[in-house]
Amino acid sequence: DIQMTQSPSTLSASVGDRVTITCRASQSVSDLLAWYQQKPGKAPKLLIYRASSLNSGVPSRFSGSGSGTEFTLTISSLQPDDFATYYCQQFNTFSLTFGGGSKVEIK
Amino acid sequence: EVQLAESGGGLVQPGGSLRLSCAASGFTFNSHALGWVRQAPGKGLEWVSVISIRGDSTYYADSVKGRVTISRDNSKTTFYLQMNGLRAEDTAVYYCVKELVGVGGSYVFDYWGQGTLVTVSS
Numbered sequence: 159d160i161q162m163t164q165s166p167s168t169l170s171a172s173v174g175d176r177v178t179i180t181c182r183a184s185q186s187v188s189d190l191l192a193w194y195q196q197k198p199g200k201a202p203k204l205l206i207y208r209a210s211s212l213n214s215g216v217p218s219r220f221s222g223s224g225s226g227t228e229f230t231l232t233i234s235s236l237q238p239d240d241f242a243t244y245y246c247q248q249f250n251t252f253s254l255t256f257g258g259g260s261k262v263e264i265k
Numbered sequence: 266e267v268q269l270a271e272s273g274g275g276l277v278q279p280g281g282s283l284r285l286s287c288a289a290s291g292f293t294f295n296s297h298a299l300g301w302v303r304q305a306p307g308k309g310l311e312w313v314s315v316i317s318i319r320g321d322s323t324y325y326a327d328s329v330k331g332r333v334t335i336s337r338d339n340s341k342t343t344f345y346l347q348m349n350g351l352r353a354e355d356t357a358v359y360y361c362v363k364e365l366v367g368v369g370g371s372y373v374f375d376y377w378g379q380g381t382l383v384t385v386s387s
Contacts, residue, residue, distance in 0.1 A: 159327070190370035194310075201360055201377035202302075202310065207368050213375060245310050249370040252324045254312040 164257035181246035274381030287361030
């Protein structure tokens, strides 16, 4: 299986900050990488697919980039609603794998 | 509005069985692959299984292969996860999910149910 590694595991930031989360794959997944946001007690929400395509209804402050084995999720100006845990997921193979998560906390 | 509603979770003894159901509405059911993703308490997301549009292809995580069966009933717009030989490590919230079509690759999930808790304990 392809292993997905996210960093950092926890990030402390303030409203208005630019935030970047990294996801690395153990082998190339091309651009077949998605990002999800999850708030406590809630189901995850799809933010980005194909590494950089914004899902419908997702604010434009979210962006994704990368290909191959290294990907980033960027929040250009952190808003109060963005404090959550973020997960990457590769869909290059039929054995789907998620990263371990990156929690964005209030500084 | 797309809705996915899980049911069937609960407390089960090790070695026992449970069948989860996911009732779907608000989209063309037989045009989407469907699946299950779980989350152990305080842990990250783990993909469990996916079933193709017609149900002729199924995929399973190694951690559940041989113990779990996914199925779907297009006439009832409901899909299922039959879990046998349950272990303590299967304890998790189980989410049913719907694929986002037309993005290439295998499966990305654009809608999730609210989750149902499965607890395996004696």
